[in-house]
Amino acid sequence: MEAKQLTGSQAVLEAFIAEGVDTIFGYPGGAIMPIYDALYDYNDKLKHILVRHEQGGIHAGQGYARTSGKVGVVFATSGPGATNLVTGLADAMIDSTPLVCITGQVFAHLLGTDAFQETDIINITMPVTKWNYQITDATEIPHIIAKAFYLAKSGRPGPVLIDISKNAQLQKFDYEGYTPCNHVRSYRPKPIIRKEYIDAAVALINGAKKPMIAFGQGVILGKAEKEFKKFVEKSGIPAAWTILGLSALPTDHPLNVGMLGMHGNYGPNVLTNECDVLIAIGMRFDDRVTGRLDKYAKQAKIIHLDIDPSEIDKNVKADVGVWGDCKETLPLLTLGIEQKERTEWVNLFKDYAQKEYDQCIKDEIYPKTEEMTMGEVIRIVNEVSKGEAIMVTDVGQHQMVTCRYAQFNQSRSNVTSGGLGTMGFGLPAAIGAKFGALDRTVVAVIGDGGFQMTLQELGTIMQTGVDVKILILNNQFLGMVRQWQQLFHDKRYSFVDIQSPDYIMLAKSYGIDGAKVEHRDQLAAAVKTMLESKGSYLLEVMVGKENNVFPMVPQGCSVSEIRLK
Amino acid sequence: MNEEKQEYTITVYTENQVGLLNRIAIIFSRRKINVESLNTSPSEVAGIHRFTIVVVENRDVVNKVVRQIEKQVEVLKAYYNTNDEIVWQELALYKVLSEEITEKVKVERLLREYGARAVAIRKDFIVFETTGHREETNRLMEALAPFGLVEFVRSARVAIIKESAGFHEKLKDFEKREPGEELIENEYLGKREAVFTM
DSSP: OOOOEEHHHHHHHHHHHTOOOOOEEEEGGGGGGGHHHHHHHHHHTTTEEEEEHHHHHHHHHHHHOOOOOOOOOEEETTTHHHHHHHHHHHHHHTTTEEEEEEEEEEGGGGTTTTTTTOOHHHHHHHOOEEEEEOSSSGHHHHHHHHHHHHHSSSOOOEEEEEEEHHHHHHOEEEEOOOOOOOOTTOOOOOBBHHHHHHHHHHHHHHOOEEEEEEEEEEHHTTOHHHHHHHHHHHOOOEEEEEETTSSSTTTOOOOEEEOOSSTSSSHHHHHHOOOOOEEESSSSOHHHHHHHHHGSSSTSSEEEEOTTTTTTTTOOOOOEEEEOOOHHHHHHHHHOOOOOOOOOHHHHHHHHHHHHHIIHHHHHOOSSSOOOOOOHHHHHHHHHHHHHHEEEOOOOHHHHHHHHHOOOSSSEEEEOOOSSSTOHHHHHHHHHHHHOOOSSSSSEEEHHHHHHHHGGGHHHHHHHHHOOOEEEESSSSSSSHHHHHHHHHHOOOOOOBOOOOOOOHHHHHHHOEEEEEOOOOHHHHHHHHHSSSSSSSEEEEEOOOOOOSSOOOOOTTGGGGGGGG | OOOOOOEEEEHHHHOOOHHHHHHHHHHHHEEEEEOOEEEEESSTTTTEEEEEEEEOOHHHHHHHHHHHHSSTTTEEEEEEEEEEGEEEEEEEEEEEEEHHHOOOOHHHHHHTTTEEEEEEEEESSEEEEEEOOHHHHHHHHHGGGTEEEEEEEEEEEEEEEETTOOHHHHHHHHHSOOBOOOOOOOOOGGHHHHHHHO
16 A cells, blocks of 8 residues: 655644644744644644744643643744743643643754744753654654653653754655554653552551651642542541642542642641651652751651652652652552541641631631732632632732632642743633633633733633633732732832733723622622623732731741741 | 762763753753763664763762753663772873974883873874873873973763673663663662661
8 A cells, every 4th residue: 555645744733633632722933834734624623722922822731731631732933933932841841741842943954054033942942841852854753743742741741842844844755654652762651669669658657656648740640639539548647738739639628638838738837847757749849848958847757759760859858769650659558558547636737727727817718807818709719619610820929829728629620830930821821721621610810910921812712712710819019029028128119019901991802801899899799700601701809919928938947937927 | 968079970871862962961050060071972782872971079969960861761771880880991192292202211201101102103293192090191291291292182081880781681671661670779778677666
């Protein structure tokens, strides 16, 4: 049989279909035009979302990947199109989000000549991609794209960038079909689980009097939520989360004791320094979680489960490093451990939670002040959504408040920029999140600062008709920086006073309904209107200008020095 | 754990791929670690490249860096060794004016003493080579300096790991389509008795 002749561009799209891609976020341009030309004929099989900026495209790809559990796919052209992806790549790299980004490149014979819209995107993106590769010959396309998808989603996931020169996109070649990749000899996505790790970890857990779990996104990325829940329930160990681990265990689960780190809950932070065994699962001891390292859980034996061996011992020395996929390691641990109830120890967390509620949370979610608070807005969202909504956040005070107070019944419901802290992430990520979970409600909670960084994506919402509820918590400040300036820089408010346009009018000009709430008596009804509206909606809530997020572990302090006020 | 800084030789087995040198280099530059010496060459296995990298750092840092290197998709395996665990050599070339050598007996004696070999002899200059550890090649450089050493250059270190059984078997292991059996080093696992008493 004679092989079919395809262009490189067609081969890219055939590969996508074979990989089960349904949605592409992208922006056309000169060097990627052949691919877009081919896309014209694939319109019935591949949905392309035209974004307003490549950064919006890649954040949407991230949002899509985070809610769907699939690989996010992004197109951009060469030069500025490609460099606009860099922030999203860095974000996806540090938050382990599987992406395949295709960038156009100038003709191969022009490489290195400073051609129009030429940039060395391979070298630029090397530190922020799990893998990248430049294709200058179309015959490489099928197996390189296969490798790209395999690398993006296997092991510890991450972003992959494939740069394809224009001649390779145009080149016709004998297409012999698509074979998915499942092995690269120089790459070990995960190891065989070694019994000695498991035995050692089981022995530590069974001997522990006051054990505690710290879980991260590894549980979600490993699709191991069920295995994790079984482990938690059999062991009876209180479990606290990082913000990327949030929603892996329902927030109302009796053993879910809350958030770790700088703005986390009182109990888990204080008791990190009192537990005797700390079981870290798919988390990487980020400095925002650990606070001062030399005073972090020094009394505890550390068990660290991770699929990435370079994370074990990186920040916190593990007594037992359990290298492996937590979908495989957790059931082995569950099998070995004794069923226990640790009432006294769990009650200690409850005591701390009560203290935190009395001194801190109550005034945040049921404020007595005239000014509205971010916490009460999130509480009302919870009351209406019943914990079923996907919450996408930007970066700053509203992000911490949302992570602290939002309720989640199911996994893959919290989408936020954790490691990189990318302001401007929220709106485009929410668009992608919705495309990744079309049957769910998506609420984008965004501050007045971050919203103004990527508000051009309102155009994407307008054009695609995607249903995203936008909740702007406007404190008329770059709130988190202002909070630090207040606490640590003698209230010298240096360039944090930020003005906003009329967001409602702005939304209207994009055909999006909206409302602004300045008084508490309208709040509950307005939130309800937003969540029940057909299609997108923008709700702006004016909250207290100088409210702070507490509790807080000041920088340079130990987690047990957390301040409630 | 945080012992003194010393020389570590990092041996990296990789696929032969454009851009990999940069991927490895940025792991060092990101942490502001100066690379003392870097050599890339074929390895004992056809198609597999071998990097030999020398840094002066403490074990903890080197251990983390090596794990980051190993994490790169095209890296098969990376090892790190202290100087007493390897056999290594560097090669040095010295250009000396011919008249200095012909006129001064001392120079000739010096070259013989250091086992230098002439690799190019011309009317105006002679190029010598020696191999050895850095101190050895340095000493000859210093000794020749008063006699008009015109040019001096030294290669990167190449090193053989004393305990290594080569990479042939390892590669077969890597080519299997299943997860590997290697384990991350865990100092605790060797002395579990001590840890289990709480």
